[in-house]
Amino acid sequence: MRTSRTLRRALAATAAATVLALVSACGGDSGGSGSGPAGASGPPRQGGSATILLPTEAARGLDPTAAAVNGVGDGNRLAAVYDVLFWMDPKTGRVGPGIGESITAADDGRVWTLRIRPGVRFSDGTPFDAEAVRFTYERHADPANRSPQLSSAAGLRLQVVEPLVLRIELPAPNAHFDRVVAKNLTYIGSPEAYRKDPKGFGAKPVGAGPFVLRQWQRDAQMVLERNPAYWQPGKPALDRVTFKVVPDIQQAMASVATGSATAMVTVDYQLIDKGRKDGVTVEQLDLSGGKMVVFNSARPPFDDPRARRAVVLALSAEGFNSVVYQGKAPAARGMFAPGTAFHDPASRTPDDDTAEAQRLLDALAAEGRPLDFTFTTYASPPSVKTAEYIQSRLHTLRNASMRIETLEPGAMTLKTQISRDFQASVFTLWIDDPEPALYTFLHSGGATAWTGYRDADVDRALDTGRRSTDPAVRAAAYAEVQRRLDADLPVWVFQNAVAALAHKNTLTDVTLFNDGTVLFDRLALRA
Template identity: 30%
Template sequence: MSFTSGCASLQSSATEVGGVRKTDDRSVRDGGTLTVALNSDPDKLDPTLAQTLVGRTVFAGMCEKLYDIDEDGVVVPQLAAALPTTSADGRTVTLKVRPGLKFSDGTRLDAAAVVTSLLRHRDLPGSARGTELAPVTSIEATGSDTVRMRLKQPYVPLTGVLADRAGMVMSPAALKKYGKNFTNHPSCVGPFRFVERVGGDRIVLKKDPNYYDADKVHLDGVVYKPIPDGNVRLANLRSGDLQVGDQMGPVDVQSALTEPKLQLFNSPSLGYQGIGLNVGNVNGLGQKPGKLDTPIARDVRVREAFELAIDRDTLNEVVFQGMYEPACGPISPQSAIAPGVEPEDCPKRDIAKAKKLLKEAGVKTPLKIELKTSTTPEQGRVGQVLQAMVKEAGFDLSLRPTEYATMLSETDAGHYDVFTSGWSGRLDPDGNVSNFLKTAGAMNAYGLGDPEIDRLIAQGRTVADPARRTGIYDELTRRVQDAHTLIYLYRQKNYVVATKDVAGIRVYGDGLVRVTNAGYTR
């Protein structure tokens, strides 16, 4: 397979399929169970430790947050009674909790319960939320419905942080009872409560009568089933064994559009997909980077050569039928604070320069590298295309398909050369950079440690002016590009296919399938 840079026949932007459709507000009846197919098995069902998008989709059914986003990407109160208030100096944030809330175990959600969860998110060893809440120095309940947070300095992203897993509130009684085993007995506030999990097969939720808005929950329950193969998901949608297929790939979407019994939901993504390169992860996730004696880690020229061997437009066309968007930075154009880095600014494929860089680095070719990918057919195709592309520059790329949760644990531990790395995205740009790019960030699996990147991340967190923040993240994006540690390749579209007898589903830019008010039309 040969790839020619700058092929004129390639589209430069993603093909729109079916138009943007985020909601379905048809009337529904009460009763019935909805079966939702996920493209992989979620990791831990513990909001403090979880890292996966599929896990967030399950949480959307059983673990609500202090804040959420609406169809337009605006942050709105969920478990909180209103948006937080901030002191004039930006160092004290106060929030009110909605009255009358109960966890799925029947215990009360009050300000003290919120404090318990926030402290756990910030302080628990191994927490994936630690970086997000590190600027918070103290958290206290000043009344039964009031929480006060003190900050080291102004922290602009905080409300957005609390609209994600760091804002999920867990039952203190369940945390005390189950401890480290909370992941097998999660208890939060949500339209549905956890019933059981059979690893690799299903997660079962049932309608929770304790839910504050139970009258608007129509389904008896929801079953989430991991089905990595999109063809199998589509076949099960056709047969009626499934009602919702999450994260459907372009090939399956094209097929679904011809099916009279199926409907498509489509929203632009806030996230990215790319390749992570191990440059210093020798001590594990969230630890300070160490010295790694590999050509990729030693010399940035090797990493740059690897990126220059990749043609993003061709990858998009060959694997995704041009339905995604080439990308080369962490922050989506959907963000209100988006740097001026457009797809046309991405590095163009340059095999001659890639070979020159490898020669200057003194690397003997072909250079053997292993790429870890998930086991989905789509990621397999991405790996195969990358394998063929980089071979022309002098890389011998072997592929190692790995079950997703296993791949996460292996990459977290630093047991990899390069891996397919993706993120579902957040509205505030800090949510797309700090966890991953900050030295010892809670999800920095790459071993990246750059004081200048750290400085820019810190600056972006404290500046409220949109124009100044945009300039900061523009500089940060270009600094990250020069490091060639996380090579951003494309932005997905959030494609969800459902049977037409189901309504009330919502699919926003964060990629979650919301089924709180879903139900059957007949």
């Protein structure tokens, strides 16, 4: 399917969210683990300041229709400024209320009713109502705004039924649209503030969250102060939150370990291990999806499934762990991490069969198609090391040649996920529930299905999982997705995802939601 130039621009913002995790890997209905469980409590105190380190700047600003919603990207900044309509608990897979009071389905999931708590106001004093939600969703759906959430909002028919009630009609039934709202459409800005200054809204955002942006020094820090008009009396506990940009993740962890910073967000298994050894408390989520090799199934040589299988069988998930990650990153066994609701113990994604890999390579060469391709990756040490491991494994086999192309994040996004001008690459996907991330990644009708993979059985299984609320039906559907992925190998997951907040036992009431974002109304310093 050819994608319009406008839509490609919108997809660029979506893809940009993934490159924020250059330092590591990438969910399922999984709980927290580690030194302190997500949501752990301790004696809190009122007041104080927290400095939280993030690896990247909010490149497109803090407009909800521009920013990246993932936790390692802009998610924490957005949650602090805007609060959440709804949020998803990765431990249970359930959607919880925030400013949104309830969201309920009718007509087999085609029509949803969203109710908002009374009395909530944006920090500019204007009402947070159904019209504000409608306004934000229509901005997401406008391709001219290049929203990363375009595919989640496209085709929605929105009707303000009452001042605090929004009726949402979907283009097709989705029994899990509440998850779409909680993950992709949860941040709502003030329509009045946006209308006054559309171009400047991303730099001067107005939300209804626990904090208000006071100062922003680009590529350095963002200072937020307690919102005195916050809708929850007595919250937040903190007086101030400062987000600092520290791209060097080793330096960031050292700052946390020595107490010069309060906390950092990370998605790196090795760094988590190092932090624990240095006495750092880690609030950790183990998720599905993860770090994967992605093949462009729409162009040679990987339009031939034998070529994809040959590469995968030449590799080893355990090898990645031991060689690239020094044994700190558990090897994946498919898209769904062990211990999560959709992991199928009977499934084992193929790998580490060099004899069969050689047979396939010889067969391709006999047909005049010896394997010769370029592997495109990020110009960061972990990503380069990953590519070099793949290259070293293929180098031991006949009829296989691989070159490594390294790109900076913006160029990488444009080449792979927008222009789709690649043969094989590396990609990171966080999944706390298959909806909506897996659907948009793999379904052939999805706007972000950029790998060129098309399979009717996968589409049917994803549709079934989207439309059903029966856990057994969903489990069977996603088991079928995994079986088809194991057979076709359009992607190969070698490391399931992790997301964490690391601190020196200084924080309490830490609650991580979605893919590792913090609920800032609860966060407090220990007494």
